[in-house]
Amino acid sequence: MTSNCSGLWPLVLATLALAGCASAPAPAPAGTDHSSRYTITQDRAPKGNFDASGLSDAVPVYQAPVRAGNKSSYTVWGKQYSVMSSNEGYVARGTASWYGEKFHGHKTSNGETFDMYQMSAAHKSLRIPGYARVTNVDNGRSVIVRVNDRGPFHGDRLIDLSYAAAKKLGYQSRGTAKVEVESITVKPDGSMFIAGQPFALDGQPPSKAVTAVENDGQDAAGGLFVQLGSFSSRDPATKLQDRAKGVLSSPVRVRAVDTASGRFHRVQVGPFQDEGSARKTQNLLEAKGFSQSIVLTDSD
Known part of the structure; x- marks a missing residue:
């Protein structure tokens, strides 16, 4: 021991x-x-x-x-x-x-x-x-x-x-x-570094470029979202989406984006028309155990 x-x-x-x-x-x-x-x-x-x-x-x-x-x-x-x-x-x-x-x-x-x-x-x-x-x-x-x-x-x-x-x-x-x-x-744009050097999971080449390709759930553009997590695989994103739906009345989507590092699935709550509403939901989520959330715009 x-x-x-x-x-x-x-x-x-x-x-x-x-x-x-x-x-x-x-x-x-x-x-x-x-x-x-x-x-x-x-x-x-x-x-x-x-x-x-x-x-x-x-x-x-x-x-x-x-x-x-x-x-x-x-x-x-x-x-x-x-x-x-x-x-x-x-x-x-x-x-x-x-x-x-x-x-x-x-x-x-x-x-x-x-x-x-x-x-x-x-x-x-x-x-x-x-x-x-x-x-x-x-x-x-x-x-x-x-x-x-x-x-x-x-x-x-x-x-x-x-x-x-x-x-x-x-x-x-x-x-x-x-x-x-x-x-x-x-970084806020999703780019990743290890010991100061560009890094990506699963051996994919690192990149900062991000392009939205699909939304599962809400397709509304604009506004603010509370992002709960970002995953290279869809399965954990879907599970997190289901968890969030269990404690919220707000819409929860999985937004898939393609990057040179591969496709990432981002779990997001919203949209919200003002920061106050987004922060209120973020605080509620943190009280329910969702401790990694960030507030961002639809274009982030």
Whole structure:
């Protein structure tokens, strides 16, 4: 078992000094206070043989800068850390650990819910939410994760991956691995960069050119839309569209665009005739768990 101590930030300063980080898996002892933040005292892997082989990487999307989890300077265990002003160009090598069941279902540093079965990570200084490609330098395996938490605050460790991401990289059984971390940044126009260089998913050539080709749902031109996500495959876009329809009365469309990097399917709510209406819907969506939305025009 790995020794992890990720951010899970809102209460971390109050709890870290008392709880610390564990170095071996163990269930909570009899008499554990289950009204406290965590119901087990030491982190551990989930029971059973979780198969991560078919789990898809996180899909990088543009999100406007947010304050949550990005306090410029913060202190943990008496040590001060700084958050980067931008993730662009970041690349580093170091030790990766992982975190799992103890933190599963609890809030991350930017208010999202940690899911050990999803492709996510904690980092001490990258702006969150963000994205990174993490490569196990021993076996060459790579994953793309969504960075949405702070940590690890143990020793000289560079990054803390979710249990699922660690398993895909093949180091979950021994706890740590030597990795390379490369930040992935996305511009408002959808162009993508890794460690400062043009990048596209699935080996497609990178490009900034975007041409609208079809709309599934609303064909109205003009106005504002709240975009929930952009996917290279249609299936996850359709699933996100169905989720949004379940909580909204506003129309939700999948807008397909062709680029030199391939076709992308963008899930958008609207149109709205003014920014106030769009922002009101965006706030409602964020309260319902849609945390990656942006407001844009029909031509963006």
